[in-house]
Structure formats: C-alpha cells, structure tokens
Amino acid sequence: DYWTEAVVFTTSNNSFGPTEISYLENRFCTLAKEANRYILKNEIEPTQGNITEEKESELEEFIDYAKIVMGALGHKLFEPLIDKPKITINVETPEELLLFLKRKSRKSGKIIEASCKRTNEGFVVLQGSHIETIDSESIPPGIKERRQKAKIDENGILQENILFHSPSYAAAFVIGGNVNGLTQWKTKDGVSLKEIENSEGN
Template structure:
C-alpha cells in the first residue's frame, strides 16, 4: 500500500507562477522550479551552486506536444553548479525553446560526477519510456559506474523525484495507464474503466475495433487499436493533424497508447470524423459511457 506523503511548496516570489522551492518530509533532496525569465533572480540560492540534475520544460508551438530536456551540472571551480549550467542554456540559441526549469540537488551537497551521471541516464530513459514528452536529449547519457549500495540510494532519490516533479505539474515519468499489457489481458477496474469501440466504416467498409481506458486525465486509446485511415471532411483539425503524426498509425493500427482529453476526440481519431464519443464507447456489457455516467 502506498503511504501518504507530505510535500512543502514555498512560493519564493509569493505567486504560483514564480520561483518555487519544494521539499519532501524525510528526504535530503531539494527541488527548485524556476521560470526562464526569473533565472537571474535565482543567483542568491546557494543550493543551485551545487551539483545536481535539471529538467528544461516547454510546449511545441506547432503540435502543442510537451517537450523536456534532461541534463546534469557538476560543481565547478568558480562555485557555480546548476545555476551556471541553466544560464548557459538560456544564452544558447539552440535551446531557446524552454520556458521553465526544475532543478534537483541535495541539502548536504552529496552528489559527485558518478551520481549525477547515473541520475541523468535513468531520468532520460524513464521519460522516453513514458512517452508523454518529446525528449530533446540527442545522445544517450553515460550511466556511470556505481556500487550496489549507491545504486539503491540513487534509486530511492529517483522515487522521491518522481513524486516531487509530478506534484509540480509535470507527469514526465508517469505511464498513461497503470497496466500497459495488451487490452485483452487488462482487467477492468473502478479507477480505469476499459472501453470498446466497434463500428463498420462507411468509407473503407472495414470493421473498426478499438479499445481505450478512462483515466483521471481523460481517455487513453490503447496500442493495437484499429484506426480508420480515411479522413472525413467533418474531422476536427486538431484530430486530423494528430492522425498525420509520423509512425503513430501504421497500416491502420495504433502504434502507442495515446491520451485524449475527451471520449469524443478519442472516437473521432479512431473513425476519422465527427462522432459522439459518449455514445460510441461502451463497456464489456454494452453500456455506453453516457449510460454509465448517468447510472453513477
């Protein structure tokens, strides 16, 4: 059973959109969320002069997809660690996309080159595996060589980091669904309702069968679902662009779990046109999502 956690968020500038200091009870780690435009104000934060790891966050102007870059910063001879590295990124024209940074270090300055290399590697792979963000790291970070004891310690730091960064609003490490196994093996639960879509397409004359999970974020269309490959003229523009994303749909089969904010958008993506998602999605008993919600 997951235990409750106490997180303390300190609004350094007194406003939610400003700089935020984040600590967790019984954890030596410490995190700072810093808007890019407020970076110069962070010079007085001594913890940011230490070694650590950091995340640069933004959203694509073209696709509205979330973007993250994950890096490490060692303590340099001039006494500037994480903050100096963030300032370098701010001056770099190739990294002008980010709008917010989240930096992690420790209250006892315990990280050396080996530790931050390990953390950067693990965080990058976790972010790629979750498939929620476009990970801008072009190279595979060096894992480094750590002892079994140190690895256990760093994995605990990673677990706490997941909690903190999620609490700050970034679900960069969270899988879209709890169970990522094929849909036919997924047992429906009260938290994540398993739904089905089945309809014969008037355009391709094919039977379109898809499955999805209702989560706290919306509807996750599951990998392996059948997708109508022909667009209707009534298809929403946002959905049309999503359907054109490279390698998302191959030969009418969805290649990865995909999150939608509403059941109607998920159904429109499947059928390639306008449709009422609350009527189209049904549970294993044939009840529509609309009927399920009315009965609750």
Template sequence: MKNGNDPNHGNTTEEKESEMEEFIDYAKVIMGTLGHKVFEPVKKPATQKSDNTTTTVSDEIANLYLERRIKNVGKVEANGSQTSEGFVVFKNSHIATVDDDTIPDVIKERRKNASVDEQGILQEDMLFTSPSYAAMFVIGKSANGLTSKLEG
C-alpha cells in the same frame, strides 16, 4: 553498457538543489493547471492477470471497446479507458485509415502524426482530453464519444 566511473556531482549546493526542486514543483503545478500532464505517465487501470493475483479494474475506471463498420473503410475496433488524465486509446487498436472534413483540425493533425502501420493498427497509447476526441480519432468522422462507446 555499464560505466565504471562515478560522475562528478558538480558544485551544486544544497540551497541551489532545493531551489531547482522548487522550480520543478512549480512547473508541474502550472502545467497541470493548464491541462498538460507532461510530467506524468499515462496511467492504465489495473487489470486482473491470468494467475488472479492483481486487483481488478475499479468501477470508475473501466475498459471500453468501440467497434464500427465504416463505408469504404471497413471495420474499426479500438480499446480505451477513461483515466484521471483524460481518455486513452490503447496501442494495437485498429483505426480508420482515412478521415473526412467533419473532424476538428487538431484531430486531423493527431491522426497524421500518430504512429500507425499500413493496416491502421495504432503503435502507441494515445491520450485525449475527451471521449469524443478519442472516438473521432478512431473513426475518422465526427462522433460523440459518450454514445459511440460500448463497454466490454
């Protein structure tokens, strides 16, 4: 819906506006230093489209694929990528629907709060601080993300 009225910009002086922008810049620096990238979107690596017009994935940021059969669960398959923010497990990855006591509580909480359908299909991209946390999220068991991944 389009509003035909122009909003009132208020009585914010240029000085106050500059102070507010400086505050936002400081907040970005502090949150980034603490490891929280809350002001930045999750960046996906560039991929090549079918018409061959975009750039290809760089050597340092490669898509990764994980496939594993888990007893009493079945097969899980996930796609992800290492980014400057951490490790991203991509939407539409199939994750285990159950977990065990070998994973940290923080991963159990992320699994519980994640948007996953009944079949275990992830409905959103998920960012993790390490490949191991991402692998544990997908598998539902303790895992080393550096040895669990298969390049695809």
C-alpha cells in the same frame, strides 16, 4: 392561442442546413411526444431525412446540450413524467473502466475496432486499436493533425497509446470524423459511457 416565451437554439457558424434542421425537428418532436407533458401543434410531421452516421452523432450531441439548457431554464419539455429505470453499474475507480468501439466504416468498408481506457487524465486510445485511415470532411483540424502524427502502420493498427481529454475526441481519432464518444464507447457488456456517467452521477 398565443405564446409568451420562445427558446431558440443556434450554432456559432450557421452550419446546419435544411437536412440537419429537419432531423433535429423530428427528434425534438419525438422526445416531446414521449415525455407527454405538452400538446404539440405541428401541422406537418417532420421527417428525419437522410444523414450520415457521423452527422447523426454530431446532431445527437447537439440535442443532448439542448436538453440540458432546457432543463436549466426550468422547462421540462423533454423530460418524461416517469423516469426510465436507471442502470446500476459498479465501477470502483476510473482506471478500471475499459471501453470499446466497433463499427463498420462507410469510407473504407473495414470493421473498425478500438479499445480505450478512462483514466484520471482523460481517455487513452490503446495500442493495437484498429484506426480508420481515411479522414472525413467533418474531422476536427486538431484531430486530423493528431492522426497524421500518430504511429499507425499500413494496416491501420495503432502502435502507441494516445491520451485525449474527451471521449468524443478519442472516438473521432479512431473513426476519422465527428462522433459522440459518450454513445460510441461501450463496455464489453454493451453499456455506453453515457449510461455509466449517468449512473455515477446519481
């Protein structure tokens, strides 16, 4: 058997090592199996490896972009033959969408709880949110600077509203590291922002 076409995904700074590549291979193989459109010929079952929660969020965002590119190229490798039932969500205006993020920090051991409001300008992390005070090594420089300048008290409570232009930047500000805001921000009913935006796009 011969192949006639290859699609290669890379990073601009060659930042993925063996652990990240193993995770991506595992996830891509799983997605392809679930879609059940092609025959996989991997002789070795890829392992997911042991990665941090922050790195997992970063890689999942990479996977989302890869799926978009593959679809744009006309390859339905990761698209199921039958779509999963879509969640129908009634949101009258963007201003009415209140989102929440809650997780236990591995750095401080504290429960981080924050609220965010989607507006026409972006995503506002609301005053009173509990902010992780310890930065991760993976934190984007711009977010690190915003955290240093923000009004946060000694208990990690945000004393002002702060606007961000993307949900991932808003989430990164809260947890002090890279994170996929589309999956981390959720409504009070547990519906993710990603599910909401997918529903709004239909």
